[in-house]
Amino acid sequence: MPEIKVALIREGKVPVDRRVTLTPQQAVELQKKFPHVKVYCQRSEHRCFTDSQYEELGIPLVDDVSHCDIMLGVKEVPIPELIADKTYLFFSHTIKKQAYNKTLLQEILRKNICLIDYERLTNEKGNRIVAFGRFAGIVGAYNGLYTYGKKSGLYDIRRAKDCYDLEDLKIEYAKVKLPPIKIALTGAGRVARGAMEVMNGVGIRKVSPKEYLEQNFDESVYAQLFVTDYNLKRGGGDFSRQEFFKYPEQFEPGFQPYTQMTDLFIAGAFWDHRAPVLFFREDMLEDNFQIKVIADITCDIEGSIPSTKRPTTIENPVYDYDPQEDKVVEEPFTDSRYVSVMAIDNLPSELPRDASRSFGENLIRYVFPNLFGKDDGMIARATIAKEGKLTEPYLYLTDYVEGEA
Template structure:
């Protein structure tokens, strides 16, 4: 069946929010009009869907067939993992499988793929000549994660007794486009600039981990607010200055900006041998020679952490539960964490679950080591939504597939 020129598009059944499609109607037009000799595609069969961002008629209008039955397809494309019964023998599939780190929850899927002699092309593992990922949705994930987090902060701070401009911001899917969402964030920023933030929650410091597309995209949205970026080494100075009520910056009871800090692996770990300096190549090759220091040098000054780093079990954790508990016992200001990686018990041990677009946050109470699904009470709000890009389903598509 593989290579027979018939391509299938799955209807996406992983959850109700997944509205994306691996190919738009325009992509299908190009493939079908190019002819099999050039594109390798003779037919495209699309499973019907009433929630897909591109409705069935648009596909039918460009020559695709609409059918639940994909048994004639040699190549089947999706975004998220399909239902088990949709794994047909001796086919090729392409989707985000989340299996390459041996994620426990997806091992039954991998077993099924192996049993059916399926060729799996995982978008996350497709890379170019320099090893750079070609199919990455990090930009839209980063944009959505920070918008949703700002929305959550508005609710959380209200529960803690503070009214903030963030309270008027919706979550990403509520906006008709990325431009509309950005306009809403800009409006929040204008209110911060004119009305300010309560001094009791300031300095409001957003720590972004990593230097990839997701981190840059989250910073892109963050920069729509009145802000100043601070080097990691200057965080203690910022915190001390803000705590000094006699300092000129604290002559008002309101603060008119937020702060950002970008940290990379050299800020998160240090060599066990204190006579040696950090070396990135050595760290990736021998992480066992490094101790974690994020909990000592960065986390005590963070109000919010946006985690965008790639992590494997061989690396030190960014924050363990014990470290998080110690931070709260000492009264540090951490109020929210968003983990874009969605690794269960990964770089942030507190994440024992992913969250959903319907319910993007859980509350972790470090002092009681308890998890809650509300915004009230002690603790830190945590978000780990594994399909953030679908919140911008209209604009989000597989990267490197041009619409021109």
């Protein structure tokens, strides 16, 4: 079997991401499991695992990866760094026709690159195989608590990025002592489950949406909200999940009762642009709008949450939003009338070691047997571009790459 050369490419997107696709130990494991695969590590000053840690385990360090066949990265590869006629795996953020990455996909097609998107790696049931969702939820919920502590002045905990790993983070969030506030969390997937790890770890009691809206508590509580809890059928009638996911445009917002009861809102649910927004700016101007802090893990810009005007960064994680003027106030915690927003779009990068380790485990266990052996359809389903063309499942992107979308 011919040798396949795999490059662990350095992350070039700014701000730089510290995650890796494979830890040093996992790079060795990959070669043992697939003897025809040879791994090279492109030098980088920013990884959570150092170049020397790879080199010590026999992984060659290189600056030029043009001799490699497959390029493994995490975030989008900067256009000038794309190498023609190679196979790339990374999160391309193009499948929703994201305007900011149109030129990236155009260049991938022009350079005859085979693009395999992690987000589209699924099993036969359509469930995603690899994702950083759990760690996005963990860090997002932690950052929500961090922001609430800063805004209220009740406590001060370290930033997640300053914690060595998840165990260190757990020690830190155990210090949080909350007053009897209410926390709303949307979502049912990996992100929400990660967020609930933090809520439960802090000792915040989970209550039902009904209890959340109808009762007062002498302790902090949170409610996990599903789409059935905050979307309403237009014109009335029973809610059908099947109908909602197929025709979300036929529903309207029903989140407003929660805005009147919530102090901290953690947004962890996937949002379809055809679906109702959660609430409007006008709702935020009402006297009964209670939310003081929004931790928007989903970070859909100008999407379901009107205050998410732009992403925040790991270095500057929070801004204030003035609903009266509909504008961002860069210096947070300046006015109690403002809502403080945390909307970091690469949250797992604050726990890069744990997030990378988990990601690499799933690559080795589920993805690489298909990539380096016989594909059961997983790789084909995730291949957006090949031989200079969009593949059949992604022909809907044609108007996007041709500049008409």
